[in-house]
Amino acid sequence: MSRYPDVYKSWQSNPEAFWAEAAKAVDWFKPADRVFDASQGAYGRWFAGATCNAAHNCLDRHVAAGRxxxxxxxxxxxxxxxxxxxxxxxxxxxxxxxxxxxxxxxxxxxxxxxxxxxxxxxxxxxxxxxxxxxxxxxxxxxxxxxxxxxxxxxxxxxxxxxxxxxxxxxxxxxxxxxxxxxxxxxxxxxxxxxxxxxxxxxxxxxxxxxxxxxxxxxxxxxxxxxxxxxxPVAATDPLYILYTSGSTGQPKGVVRDTGGYMVALMWTMKNLYGVEPGEVFWSASDVGWVVGHSYIIYGPLLHGNTTIIYEGKPVGTPDAGAFWRVLSEYKVASFFTAPTALRAIKKEDPTGSLISNYDLSHLRTLFLAGERADPDTVTWAEHALGIPVIDHWWQTETGWAITGNPIGLGALPVKPGSSTVPMPGYDIHILSDEGHPVPQRTLGNIVVKLPLPPGCLPALWNADERFGPSYTDEFPGFYKTADAGFRNEDGYLFIMGRTDDIINVAGHRLSTGAMEEVLASHKDVAECAVIGAADALKGELPMGFVVLKAGVTREHADIEREIVALVRERIGPVAAFKTVRVVARLPKTRSGKVLRGTMKKIADGIEYQVPPTIDDPAILAEIETVLSNRPVVG
CATH class of the missing domain: 3.40.50.980 (Rossmann fold)
Known part of the structure; x- marks a missing residue:
């Protein structure tokens, strides 16, 4: 039985006592005067009055303790x-x-x-x-x-x-x-x-x-x-600034404070990821992104783990077995990567045949984050690896998981398509656009009741005036995640995409994520994306893009017809899903997120800027070519 329900209830009953206990894992030069000071900042500050140093906690204390x-x-x-x-x-x-x-x-x-x-x-x-x-x-x-x-x-x-x-x-x-x-x-x-x-x-x-x-x-x-x-620095002093990667406009400098961040990361290493000091933890990300900050550098080193800095790709360095080689060679206990990386591997090695070349007996869990993990990819990885594959959800702003499956507290049942349950510190609500609670299994805006827990952004760098409009003004008393989803009867959260990815088809609010699940389930599809393209009659119409698995030689038109029929069967005529195109690859950021917003602008014939985060700008021209014969509807 998982201890999660009791632990989450203990946080609910006394948040300050919960985080005060978690803070004992950190070396403080001076303890906090107050665990939480509601009078500071946009929503309050954690561990006010404490002093500490992140490098000391990552290095000096471990060396002094014999590590x-x-x-x-x-x-x-x-x-x-x-x-x-x-x-x-x-x-x-x-x-x-x-x-x-x-x-x-x-x-x-x-x-x-x-x-x-x-x-x-x-x-x-x-x-x-x-x-x-x-x-x-x-x-x-x-x-x-x-x-x-x-x-x-x-x-x-x-x-x-x-x-x-x-x-x-x-x-x-x-x-x-x-x-x-x-x-x-x-x-x-x-x-x-x-x-x-x-x-x-x-x-x-x-x-x-x-x-x-x-x-x-x-x-x-x-x-x-x-x-x-x-x-020594104040616990509330900034440790770093990490700029969000917007495709236009002034990027937001997310501030991470020192003390709360250390407390949150230490708690997650043991309770969420289920690793012990001395074990090897690998996050296959980049230090330019929040995952790299939290789980290549700070989290593992704070906890006394061995971390891996990998300068390579999931495929092509040299093949689709690159990750399995690293996992085997260094006896990794817990692995964290993006769903996009798994889909790239699955595309090149659909049966997972390369896995058998490596000893993965030390690997206990695979965690996914960065983009929504579609059920087909989760199921493929579980079957191929024979271990739990855990989707969890978090943001640059939060610095650590909002929802997840807390392996260290005892794993909860995996439900493909769900990022499982809220972590302590996160009181999640699903609201309508008007700010009212919606029923179970109803799509809505995912928000977190304030205050946010330790480790989340307390401010934006030199931009206090942008904090409210960006995060707290639209739903007073809540942090707006800008993600959309629903909860089921078991309290599991299902993230269906950014609120911008919820499309309106003739008055029906539909999730592109739900359609992507259907596309990904087709036997020939390696990865996919669905956007809402402008339509004169219905407002928006869904348009799908699919990348095929290696070795598929069937006629593209036949595959496209099958996918349209599959969406009609599983979601129904209300989706008005009539257009899908086979493409060689999808435009992505360097961190693996599909640039759906840019694809939508191409489909709508709107002028766009090449996003600075794009991995390969040439892909946008490929999408333009594929869409050049799109019929005008309406």
Whole structure:
């Protein structure tokens, strides 16, 4: 029997006592005066009056407790053929020295450091060194477009930028330095210094007086015996700024406070993910995204796990067995990836035949997040791996799971299509557009009753005026997730997509996620997307796009007819689903989210901007070509 119901009730009955108990897992320099201060910020602040340091909790205390010789980070780069392990003691040494280097450049408490790097161990060193000084890091996905980086420089106003000469993709080397130089040229704010990690496959030209070579700086500090101590910060002080990746307009700088974030992540490692200190935990994401912050760097290191920094892809490095090789080689206990990655693997290896080449006996669970996990993909992975596959749901703003299946408390039954139940701290309601509760199994707006739990954003960076309109004004007393879904009679939550993805067909509100479930269930479909295309008669009509599994040679027209019939059978004529197109691939962000909004603009013939987060802009032209023969309806 799972302990979840009792644990959730204990939070409901006394939230402050619940989080005070969870906070005992963290090393505090000074304990909190108040567990929760409702008078601070937009909705209150957690652990007011406490002081702490994130780097101390990730490194120093583990070394002091005898964990120094355990691997903290395993770096595995199939694109460069490089592997490297850093123990907790070695990582602490590197962080102390690099923090001294930052301090020598004038970085101190409250300063910002922008980190623009590939998936290498140095990205973790830079993040933790910044935190060690009480400074605030803002990680920008390596290789991000220069103009987007410039926007973030102007907003965060970093004293120093830490970058690398290049990133390495399976078929290309991405030169970072020209992008960085271009961004600085565009930006009104100019950093005082840039620290550049020179990689052997591409050495960048450094600008005298501004740029420093990472290795030379570290060697200089080491020769001086310079090491930086941890700087105490308030629990309510920012640990980092992470910019949301909007395709247009000014990105929002999500602020993460230090103390509450550590408490929440520590609680999740044991209770949600069910791992013990010393075990290997792998999140196959990127540090440029929130998952990378929470579950590549901070969560595992706070908890004393070994974490993996992987510079590769789910397929093509070298094949669809890439993930299984890493899981086997490092005896990973719990694995976290995006549904998109699984769908890419399933497309290349539909029967999962490559799994049998590897020993996955240590792997207990697979967690999915980032996009909705369609039931077909969950079922495929469960059958292929023979372990629980857990969908859970959270956002950049929350920093950790809103709903999930708490393995550490005793697993609840998996219901494919559901992200299971709310975690302690989240009081979830489903409301109509007018703000009224809706019945079970009725689609509505998913909101969270305020206050949000520890670890969630307390503010936006230098943009207090945007917080209410973005999150709390539309449904007073609640945080608007901007996701739509429903609850079943067991209290399980089903996320059906962003509220923008709920389409209105002749007055009927329909979920594109429900239609995508049907498309994904077709035997030839590897992945899919459904959008609402403008229609003069019905307002919107659903339009489907499907990518076929490897080896499928049937006529596309036959497959498209079968899919239309399948939607009509399972959802009914009300869906008015008549159009589906086979495409070679779907446009996605680098984190694997399908760019449905951009696809809709293409379908509607509306001018659009190429999203800065897109993985390959050429895919948009492919979608335009496929839609060029779309008949005019209405």
């Amino acid at each position: 120094g010789q355990q691997p903290a980070i395993i770096y595995d780069s199939p694109v460069t053929g490089t592997k490297r392990a850093l123990t907790y003691a070695e990582l602490l040494d590197e962080v102390e020295i690099f923090a001294a280097g930052l301090a020598s450049l004038g970085v101190s408490k409250g300063d910002r450091v922008v980190i623009y790097m590939p998936m290498v161990p140095e990205v973790a060193i830079a993040m933790l060194a910044t935190a060690r000084l009480g400074a605030i890091h803002s990680v920008v996905f390596g290789g991000f477009a220069a103009n987007e980086l410039a926007v973030r420089l102007n907003d965060a106003k970093p004293k120093v930028i830490v970058s690398a000469s290049c990133g390495v993709e399976p078929k290309a080397i991405i030169k970072y330095k020209p992008l960085l130089d271009s961004a600085i040229a565009m930006a009104a704010h100019k950093p005082e210094h840039c620290i550049i990690l020179q990689r052997p496959m591409e050495r960048a030209a450094l600008i005298d007086g501004r740029d420093l070579d990472w290795s030379a700086l570290v060697d200089d500090m080491r020769a001086q015996g310079a090491k930086a101590a941890c700087v």
